[in-house]
Amino acid sequence: MGSAWRRVGGSVALLSLAVLVLVVGVMSARGFRGAVEREREFRAAPMCVSVPVKPSGCRWEQDFTVRKADLHRGRRVTPEAELSLPSGALWTVTFPRTEPVLSEMAPGENAVGLIWHGQIVEVRDAEGRLQQTSAGPAGGPEDRLSGALACIPFGLITLVAGLWSLVAPRNRRHARATAVVWWHGVGIGVAALLTSWAQAANDWPMWAIPAVWAPFALLLLASMVAFVMAALRGDFEDTSSSPTTDAPAPPPSTV
Structure with a gap:
């Protein structure tokens, strides 16, 4: 049972x-x-002609200073970084992985963030390496x-x-x-x-x-x-221990 x-x-x-x-x-x-539609919209989006004052469908590159980069290695926490605007305002950005940009970030370094619909979707470091953030559509x-x-x-x-x-x-x-x-x-x-x-x-x-x-x-x-x-x-069955039907019968007892 x-x-x-x-x-x-x-x-x-x-x-x-x-x-x-x-x-x-x-x-x-x-x-x-x-x-698919979101990635197509991102690829086709033009560059902004001026700093957008509200979330916009155009793309804008903004200079930032790295305040903190936390890889959260060994923990089940999304890798993240804090980026500072020239005005001092902080943006917290998360990444799906640590390579190739986040792992090389250090406080005080410069970085360029690509802003689309009010979110940083890509980050480029001073050496030209590019990494998509968790908000990136690509x-x-x-x-x-x-x-x-x-x-x-x-x-x-x-x-x-x-x-x-x-x-x-x-x-x-x-x-x-x-x-x-x-x-x-x-x-x-x-x-x-x-x-x-x-x-x-x-x-x-x-x-x-x-x-x-x-x-x-x-x-x-x-x-x-x-x-x-x-x-x-039944091809996978083990029949080695089963008696065969073709085996000869034992001789009758003479006692």
């Missing part, structure tokens, strides 16, 4: 994970279009696309695995097939994340993400089908 409840609990956990991941994937897919569509490609297929496959495990919870072949389905779903999700990393590292165009990911996903799906069929046939 306890074993059956554990199997049901595992199925419920798989279904819960599938729903959570699918929600994240759908949100990423829905935000993809907005991220790269947003790629992140949303990779999130959708990683989460939606993985969530759907996990949902199938969870439902399948409920069909025959005591059937070992079904259990093995469920494991095969789930691990291939993990592989498809990881392939999307690795493709996104490669695209960002090599500065590929955004369409390279689905173009590179799709062949790997198809190969993994084909592998999943083949292994599931093998599991259902």
Whole structure:
């Protein structure tokens, strides 16, 4: 009885994970279009002809002095910096990562911030290195696309695995097939994340993400089908300890 409840609990956990991941994937897919439009607006925005007195759609480069740069290494806190205007007003800026500008910042150094819609979206140091802040629009569509490609297929496959495990919870072949389905779903999700990393590292165009990911996903799906069929046939069962039907019967006793 306890074993059956554990199997049901595992199925419920798989279904819960599938729903959570699918929600994240759908949100990423829905935000993809907005991220594309925001990046296009930023790329097309002209430079401001004068200092904007309120948040504006034009871009303005402002000189700052670094007051503090906190990398927050080893802590789950977003890296940030405090930048000071010539008037003394402070701007706190967060970054998604520490490289290449934030890690080199020191108090008293000069920096140039690119302001758009009232936010610092990029920071350039005295050596010309450029880093996007957490408010920057560049790269947003790629992140949303990779999130959708990683989460939606993985969530759907996990949902199938969870439902399948409920069909025959005591059937070992079904259990093995469920494991095969789930691990291939993990592989498809990881392939999307690795493709996104490669695209960002090599500065590929955004369409390279689905173009590179799709062949790997198809190969993994084909592998999943083949292994599931093998599991259902019982190809993975260990029959070495089972008696064979072709073994000769023992001789009758003469006593």
